[in-house]
Amino acid sequence: MPELPAISGIAGGVRRKAVTLVTVSCAILMARWYWRNRQLDKKLDKKRKQCLQTLEKVEKELQKNKLPARQKEAILSLSLSTLQSKLRSGELKAVDVLRAYQEQALKVNVKINCLTEAITDAQELAAACDETGDKTRLLHGIPVSLKENIGVKGYDRTGGLQINIGVPCDKDAVITQVLKRHGAIPFVRTNIPQAMLSYTCSNPIFGSTANPHNVLHTPGGSSGGEGAIIGAGGSIIGIGSDVGGSVRVPASFCGCCSLKPTLGRFSKMGFYTVTKGQTQISGVPGPMARDVDSLVVLTRVLSSPDMFELDASLPPLPFQQQLLNSTHRLRIGYYTWDGNLPPVPVVSRAVREAKKVLEDLGHTLVEFSPIDYSQKFAELFIGTMLGADQGQTLRSKVKGDYLDGGLKLIKMTLLPRWLLSLLAKMISLKEPVLSRAVAHFKKEGRTYNWFCHVVKIQEYREKFTEQWKSLDLDAVICSAFPSPAPRTCDVGRLTTGGSNLALYNLVNFAAGVLPVTKVTSQDVADANNPALFPARTSLERLLKKSCDTEDCVGLPVGVQCVTLPFKEELCLRVMRELETAVNYRGL
């Protein structure tokens, strides 16, 4: 018994030491966390200020030499083809056209925050264009906006990630070079979501972009800044990029047009992508514009020999005028739902109306349903983008960064696979689409398994193409996103809503989106009618929220047109016929 006080004395001492150790460790960890965040905040602040300065510089220049309001309005109202001919004839000067678009871009930016920065040598380029530029060039003096991940000499391509701050490009991306060779004036860079792997448009560096039709709603992503600026009239043409719907979602949400070309048609040299090493479903640059005719012009420019000269890896496929000009009646498949998240009524109406229009033009419309896709989206698309490397690439890029809402779910890839499977099972009845995705968040990490996965992708591509051929289809029209632009606060949870766009990245077909209608009061009533849209799951309720109140009236809704690989010009033909017949009017 005499030892007891000594033992308790020792135990007390150990306890005190342990408490001290834990307290000191916690204090060190907190200090480190605080110091890291301070450093991060400083880095983000500095970058923001630098970018803001480029916008202020342009603003000052514009103040010195202001364009009369009427002249500005007149320029902004011109279609690309009229602008082209007036610039060629010398009736308009490139510097004035640039000024009009700079002013408008800065003006809309105040409301929707679509710009990351201004390209400050645009003025010089426009002046040179007026003085010595070859006026026969297709884009002579036309201002063009570029998504932030597209290389412009001297500018960072952050992709919304802090790790990429302070790494300016030493040369223009091939696409930037081609556009410049054809006389275009790159003048602004546009916002993206963090890592560009979501349909949101916000990141810790540049903040959040709003939809020009309703600022509470998202412009979509990842080329959200492009969609927003074109939809708002601050740019006439632009370039985005697409690995799972990124030029098509913003087009549908903002009321503009976009084309996702076949992988390999246009160069992506000089683009920043997060998942560069994953070459099975790879990002592509995609033209975006106010109308289909402008997409045609951009596609023509991007199919010029300059493209193959600058990027020798591309097949030298010239612009296929015969496909664009073809007049034979087409066999077109159609569907409204791909088997994943169900479309809200206005989206189905958009496809039905497009179908009717094409039938009235004499085409044959046949029902189509992408084979087996409710399973394959999760297994092959999510499984490739996220599951194959168990989220490691993406996590490494956001390490030490603030995490944006659109990427919150990547933390789940840290969970063991058995727990993800259990979670997937637990939510399978309430959220079947999300459940299937979660089950593929983390695949077995051996190379052998990746090879097996690639075989599955190839087999699905063959199966899908066979299905298409067996119906003798020329094209397909279908929904883009299953809802109009959701509210900004909701879109981060709706990644699975991109399934029907991601399908055409998975099978690598050409696909474009154009606006065909806007939400009406009747669509609002239909969204609130449980017989038409039961909204059984929480994700379905978020889709419904995008169009179930009167303030959603007027939001644009697009449809997707699809053609076989490397038949972009046929896709543009269908889009153009649809556009002419539906007569959609933007803002």
Ligand SMILES: CCCCCC/C=C\CCCCCCCC(=O)NCCO
């Ligand atoms: C189901 C929720 C998943 C959350 C984690 C997000 C990570 C990966 C999923 C893939 C999302 C693909 C979006 C594609 C957007 C796009 O096309 N980006 C173009 C980049 O050039």
